[in-house]
Amino acid sequence: MNQDGKLNYVEFPATDLAATKAFFGAAFDWSFTDYGPDYIAFSDQGLDGGFFRSEQSSSTATGAALLVLYSADIKATLAKVQQHGGTVIKAIFDFPGGCRFHFTEPSGNEFAVWSEGQV
Template identity: 40%
Template structure:
């Protein structure tokens, strides 16, 4: 049996309010392409993905999406001002520092820096 190398290429989030989610993540420098009133693609600079607007959101469980920032403290402050809920304050770990937050739809993400 041959091994096949497959990496994460794209990630999608279900969101309740497309404009609200775009405004939130735009503060992190993300850019967007609208494909319909209910779907847009985002580009974070290192990964592309999408927002799909739906009334049914299940933001609990699953993989933890981890973002990278050159300036952890500035990103922390930007997210707090944008309405994020900080779920884990900045901690140190071998290789860097990180914190976790919940976005406006309840998704928990982390941000790390060297």
């Protein structure tokens, strides 16, 4: 449900829409709607959004926001990320409230995954 003044949608650049779509479909079971050759959208993932064709990517090193996914089994999720073409850029580490890791997907965008508990 759309709510006034609340986050509603997020967009990311993607150098390879097909690879990004395949990665998130396999690693996180996302589905996409294609809107022409330069845009794919996802929904029902906690926040709706999309990827647009671009030669750039989103990284915290360049000041981009970090979107963090939740996992009930962080080690299994890390294995799926690696199996399906993601690159782990920060191994699992503890932080107050849980643990997490950071990865890039095939188009180079940085995401993180967190879970309750410590490693």
